[in-house]
Amino acid sequence: MKLPDTVIPPAVGFDAYDVGDFYDEMFDGDRQPRAHYRALYDRFWQLRTDELERRQLAAERSMRRLGITFSVYGDQEGSERIIPFDICPRIIPEAEWKWLERGLKQRIIALNKFIDDIYHKQMIVRDGVIPEFVVRSCATLRQQCMGLDPPMGIWCHITGVDLVRDREGQFYVLEDNLRCPSGVSYVLQNRQLIKQTFPQIFEQAHVLPVDDYCSRLLDALQAQMMHRVRQPHVVLLTPGSFNSAYFEHSYLAQQMGIPLVEGRDLVVHDSYVYMRTTRGFERVDVIYRRIDDDFLDPQAFRPDSMLGVPGLMQAYREGHVALANAPGAGIADDKVVYAYVPEIIRYYLDEEPILPNVETFVCWDETQRNHVLANLDKMVVKPANESGGYGMLIGPRSTKEEQATFADLIRAKPRNYIAQPTLNLSRVPVLTENGMEGRHVDLRPFVVYGKEIYVLPGGLTRVALRKGSLVVNSSQGGGSKDTWVMCDRSSPVS
Amino acid sequence: MLSRVAESIYWMSRYIERAENVARFIAVNLNLNLDMPGAGEQQWLPLVVTTGDHEQFKERYETATKQNVIRFLTFDRENPNSIMSSVRAARENARAVRESISSEMWEHINRFYLLLRENNAEAAAYEESYDFFDQIRFSGQQFMGITDATMTHGEGWHFCRLARLIERADKTSRILDVKYFILLPSPADIGTPFDDIQWSALLRSASALEMYRQRHGRLEPASVVQFLILDREFPRAVLYCLTKANESLHAISASPIGGFVNKPEQQLGQLRAELAYTSSQQIIERGLHEFVDDLQRRLNAIGEGISDTFFAMRTIEVAFQRQAPFGQTQAQLAAAAAS
Numbered sequence: 001m002k003l004p005d006t007v008i009p010p011a012v013g014f015d016a017y018d019v020g021d022f023y024d025e026m027f028d029g030d031r032q033p034r035a036h037y038r039a040l041y042d043r044f045w046q047l048r049t050d051e052l053e054r055r056q057l058a059a060e061r062s063m064r065r066l067g068i069t070f071s072v073y074g075d076q077e078g079s080e081r082i083i084p085f086d087i088c089p090r091i092i093p094e095a096e097w098k099w100l101e102r103g104l105k106q107r108i109i110a111l112n113k114f115i116d117d118i119y120h121k122q123m124i125v126r127d128g129v130i131p132e133f134v135v136r137s138c139a140t141l142r143q144q145c146m147g148l149d150p151p152m153g154i155w156c157h158i159t160g161v162d163l164v165r166d167r168e169g170q171f172y173v174l175e176d177n178l179r180c181p182s183g184v185s186y187v188l189q190n191r192q193l194i195k196q197t198f199p200q201i202f203e204q205a206h207v208l209p210v211d212d213y214c215s216r217l218l219d220a221l222q223a224q225m226m227h228r229v230r231q232p233h234v235v236l237l238t239p240g241s242f243n244s245a246y247f248e249h250s251y252l253a254q255q256m257g258i259p260l261v262e263g264r265d266l267v268v269h270d271s272y273v274y275m276r277t278t279r280g281f282e283r284v285d286v287i288y289r290r291i292d293d294d295f296l297d298p299q300a301f302r303p304d305s306m307l308g309v310p311g312l313m314q315a316y317r318e319g320h321v322a323l324a325n326a327p328g329a330g331i332a333d334d335k336v337v338y339a340y341v342p343e344i345i346r347y348y349l350d351e352e353p354i355l356p357n358v359e360t361f362v363c364w365d366e367t368q369r370n371h372v373l374a375n376l377d378k379m380v381v382k383p384a385n386e387s388g389g390y391g392m393l394i395g396p397r398s399t400k401e402e403q404a405t406f407a408d409l410i411r412a413k414p415r416n417y418i419a420q421p422t423l424n425l426s427r428v429p430v431l432t433e434n435g436m437e438g439r440h441v442d443l444r445p446f447v448v449y450g451k452e453i454y455v456l457p458g459g460l461t462r463v464a465l466r467k468g469s470l471v472v473n474s475s476q477g478g479g480s481k482d483t484w485v486m487c488d489r490s491s492p493v494s
Numbered sequence: 495m496l497s498r499v500a501e502s503i504y505w506m507s508r509y510i511e512r513a514e515n516v517a518r519f520i521a522v523n524l525n526l527n528l529d530m531p532g533a534g535e536q537q538w539l540p541l542v543v544t545t546g547d548h549e550q551f552k553e554r555y556e557t558a559t560k561q562n563v564i565r566f567l568t569f570d571r572e573n574p575n576s577i578m579s580s581v582r583a584a585r586e587n588a589r590a591v592r593e594s595i596s597s598e599m600w601e602h603i604n605r606f607y608l609l610l611r612e613n614n615a616e617a618a619a620y621e622e623s624y625d626f627f628d629q630i631r632f633s634g635q636q637f638m639g640i641t642d643a644t645m646t647h648g649e650g651w652h653f654c655r656l657a658r659l660i661e662r663a664d665k666t667s668r669i670l671d672v673k674y675f676i677l678l679p680s681p682a683d684i685g686t687p688f689d690d691i692q693w694s695a696l697l698r699s700a701s702a703l704e705m706y707r708q709r710h711g712r713l714e715p716a717s718v719v720q721f722l723i724l725d726r727e728f729p730r731a732v733l734y735c736l737t738k739a740n741e742s743l744h745a746i747s748a749s750p751i752g753g754f755v756n757k758p759e760q761q762l763g764q765l766r767a768e769l770a771y772t773s774s775q776q777i778i779e780r781g782l783h784e785f786v787d788d789l790q791r792r793l794n795a796i797g798e799g800i801s802d803t804f805f806a807m808r809t810i811e812v813a814f815q816r817q818a819p820f821g822q823t824q825a826q827l828a829a830a831a832a833s
Contacts, residue, residue: 241590254593265496276497278649278746278804 014044014429014436023169023426024438025090036093036486043201044088049435056087056431059193083186084479086430087197090441090461094208097485100163100171100445101455103355106345108159108447111176111332113348115155118331119145129347130340134364137415138334139385140179142293144300144313145328151224154449156332157324158217158288160184160460163443164358165426172358172423174442175338179330180290183460183480184446185248188213188255190460190482206487208457213446214255217288220450221256224322225285232285232322235261235275239291239307249290263291268311273321286322287312293327335384335418336362359421363414372419373410376403379419381410394470396422425470428481430463440464442472443483458483495649499594501805502587503650506595507641507657509584510603513577514634515665516567517627518699519545522672524623525695527560538563544672547575561620568619569610577630581607596644599637606633652742656800659742663735664793667786669700670722693718700730719782720774732789736766746804758799765792 019027026037033041044052063082092100117124118135125132135141160181162174191210195202218234225232238249240262253260265275266284274281289296295305300313315321331337337344339360345353361368361379372379381393393406410417427438445459461481462472472478523541539558542551547566550573555562570576574583585607592600609615609629618626638658645651693713697703702721705728710717725731740762744751747759754760777785 241586250589250592254597259496259499260591260593261496262498265498278495278497278500 014041016434017429017436018438020427020438021167022424022438022440023165023167025165025426025428025441026088036091039204040089040091040201043198044436052087052431055197059085059087059197062193062196063189084463084465085190085193086463086465086479086481087194088429088431088436089194089482089484090428090443091484091486092443092458094485094488097208097457099354103353104161104445104447104455105453106349106351106354107161107173107176107341108156108449108453110345110348111159111178111341112154112156112449114337114344115178115326115329115332116153117348119148119328124344124347127347129343130337134336134340134415135331138331138337140293140328140330140334142301142328142331145326148317148326148328150326151227151319151322152451154224155326155329157220157224157326157449159325159447159449160444161447163355163445164423167424167426169426171355171443173341173355174358175335176332176341177444178325178332179292180245180325181444181446182245182248182290183444183462184213184456185251186480187446187456187458187460187483189251190480194482205484208485208487210456210458213448213456214252216448216450216454217252218256218258220448220454221286221288221322221324223450224324228319229285233283234286234288235259235266235284237261237263237266237287237289237291237309239263239295243290245290252288258288263307263309266309266312268309268315271311271315271318271320273309273312273315284321286324288324293330296323296327333385335360335382336364336415339418358423361419363410363417363419369410369414372417373407376407376419378422380422381406381417381419384416384418394422397470422470425464428461428463430465430479430481432467437467439467440470440472441481457485495594495653497805499591500650500653501801502591503594503653504657504800504805506584506587506591506603507654508661509580509587510606510634510637511658511661512575512665513580513584513606514631515662515669516545516575516577516580517630517634518665518669519672520564520567520623521627521631522669522696522699524627525698526692540672542566544668545575547573564619564623565616569616578610581610594650596640598640598644602633602637602640606637609633649746652745653804656739656742656746659735659739660793660797662730663732663739664790666700666722666730666732666735667789669696670719671783671786672696697722702728702730716774716778719777723777723785724769724772724774733766733769736762736769740766743800756799756803758796758803761792761796761799765789765796 017027017031019029019031026033026041028034060082063085114124118141122132122135124130125135156178158181160177160183162177163171164174165171187210221234222232234256235258236249236253236256238246238260240246243249250260259265259275261275261284266287267274267276267281269281273284273287275284291307294302295307297308297310297312298305299310301308312321312323313327316323316327338357339362342353342357345351361372363369363372372381375395376393377395377398379393379395381395383391393402395403398406406417425440425442428441429436430439441461441463443459443461446456448454448456461483463479463481464470464472464477465479466477469477519541523537527537538560541563542548542558545567551558551563551566554570554572555566566573566576568577571578571582573579581603585603588595588600588603615626641651641654645654690713693715694703697706697713697718700722706713706718706721709721709725709728721728721731723732726733726737728734740751740759743759743762747755749755749759752763754763
């Protein structure tokens with residue numbers, strides 16, 4: 001029986017739901033569920049709130065039992081926490097996803113060309129598209145990588161691009177993470193949890209699968225050394241079990257069936273990399289490294305690093321081992337470089353960017369800096385080289401003193417700061433103590449660059465669980481949701 | 495297999511077996527207490543003595559009451575051999591090699607750990623001791639079952655089994671040793687009904703009473719020694735443990751049983767052969783306590799040998815020389831690796 005569209009009864013959990021002055025992923029402006037959310041909404045409406053809570057608790061118990069945790073630095077006994085998981089999925093219709101996917105591929109191809117250019121002839125600087133000073137002053141520029149040719153010309157094998165929607169529902173790229181983006185294990189685990197939580201809804205929803213991510217990743221990693229070795233030995237290099245993303249490292253290694261190694265397990269001999277095993281030393285061909293450039297090799301980068309492998313860069317330089325992502329790829333993570341990405345896409349691909357950037361003011365430019373300083377109370381100021389949501393100023397939420405502090409910081413080191421208008425991030429319903437309430441979200445799709453480019457359908461939806469908060473980082477009270485890319489054939493036929 | 499991973503698997507397995515066996519120690523005493531009204535508190539100190547942590551206990555506890563001893567052996571985080579410390583260490587090791595063990599194994603260790611951390615765990619240990627330590631023992635046994643049923647019986651599994659059996663051989667001998675400490679105050683009890691009760695409590699703690707009865711019938715010290723030390727088929731008997739541990743050690747090095755290619759194989763092979771050709775009568779004549787002491791010393795040496803052979807971080811130069819048995823030079827090796 002189909003109810004007439006005009007009298008959709010409110011779901012129990014949505015009785016007091018307030019869409020607010022935001023783009024709501026589930027409801028349109030008239031507080032009607034959007035077409036792709038309709039089936040889920042109807043199902044929620046059949047459930048009682050306590051039933052939802054019961055399923056939520058079951059999902060959390062399951063996470064703790066499986067040890068799906070992240071570590072919090074400087075916290076001893078309780079140093080493992082689960083990332084709060086919210087059971088209401090975030091849904092993206094397939095048509096919109098196709099567009100995002102095209103945009104992401106375009107962006108990654110351009111960024112990869114950019115990195116390669118920077119470590120070779122720097123044509124983009126010679127042609128005056130990016131000032132030399134911007135490139136030279138990037139904290140993530142690695143002189144050690146000049147002239148290097150990584151296998152297949154690929155620098156950014158795994159990328160996690162952060163996307164947000166504004167009040168109008170338009171997607172923007174917020175930042176590119178080309179160093180060691182994390183979070184994909186939560187995408188895979190969240191999917192398992194949601195299948196357990198809502199098996200019937202899921203079955204009917206025609207959601208694009210994410211389960212082949214690890215196979216795709218392994219293929220892309222092995223492809224790096226196929227020209228030298230028939231069966232390349234791939235390992236995942238982790239800083240160790242005290243790292244905040246350790247769960248992810250061990251999970252990915254397990255799913256790919258590859259050894260999870262620490263720096264002390266590896267050794268370089270005659271510019272080849274070996275791992276120490278119970279039967280002696282075994283060659284390693286590809287390293288999926290989850291350690292930052294700085295700690296990779298004390299001979300090439302920070303001499304005090306205890307995590308890395310002495311001599312690794314030399315082995316890499318001689319082509320005896322592949323590293324993913326390539327050292328030096330972080331140059332494209334710099335937020336001042338970010339401001340130039342639309343130009344970068346036009347320059348290398350001769351195409352218009354598909355995905356827009358958020359409007360960005362670079363503070364080293366005097367005109368833009370003055371604009372930023374005059375509007376600090378309205379803008380978000382970010383350091384050019386931090387990740388994890390640290391060291392930011394959110395203008396509308398800040399005090400006069402904080403603004404003054406940031407004004408001083410900007411004047412002292414203008415190159416280190418950018419500013420963006422404060423976005424009204426879109427919201428998705430979240431189960432709270434008071435029933436369903438809207439919370440802000442972003443989206444981090446994962447892109448794997450191997451023989452071809454694979455975009456994991458959906459990605460990690462991070463939720464700012466604190467009411468009104470815009471910060472979605474797990475280190476700062478964020479949670480996550482399963483993200484569904486829903487095939488169009490599941491949409492109701494009108 | 496990575497040396498570090500092998501080492502973590504080894505210790506994970508040893509610590510779980512240790513936790514299970516500490517629960518068994520405590521159960522011996524609980525059993526004895528139930529069967530010997532009036533024996534009371536003096537029963538508990540020997541337990542601390544047998545585990546080898548007497549000094550540490552004296553430093554931090556005034557008297558060896560039931561509650562103190564149970565706390566020390568079960569929940570005391572400063573005692574590295576307490577059940578809590580063992581399970582925590584097992585979990586830390588498991589956490590470091592999650593990708594190499596089955597997720598069921600990890601999940602089970604995690605549950606085991608959470609069981610000990612439950613709010614009412616301490617109260618349960620004192621008030622419903624029997625059930626509580628039963629549950630600990632059962633958790634250890636479940637882990638073994640899950641390991642056998644979910645982990646490929648390859649190198650990692652052999653390290654698991656090797657560790658478990660060496661730990662078990664050590665602990666079975668200590669369980670037997672408890673008897674001596676308990677009997678020391680009254681040697682006159684030998685041969686009286688009390689003695690019978692004590693031996694059966696001891697066998698029950700090693701899950702051995704029924705199997706012993708099937709094999710030997712009457713409870714006699716020499717037969718108990720025969721059964722717990724020299725039986726070739728009972729899975730907690732020392733000789734059985736050493737025989738199977740030896741199989742795993744040879745599976746790891748892929749060398750035939752009957753010879754040796756490394757130090758621990760030599761040590762374990764010698765010990766096993768000695769036991770195989772010893773009688774219980776000889777052990778008793780020599781003195782059970784002295785025998786157990788010597789056994790523990792040699793098991794420790796085997797443990798060190800395993801660590802030196804498989805886990806120690808050698809420098810690559812030394813290793814490449816070792817790996818070149820046919821007179822290849824390092825350059826030749828590198829060239830071979832590059833082709």
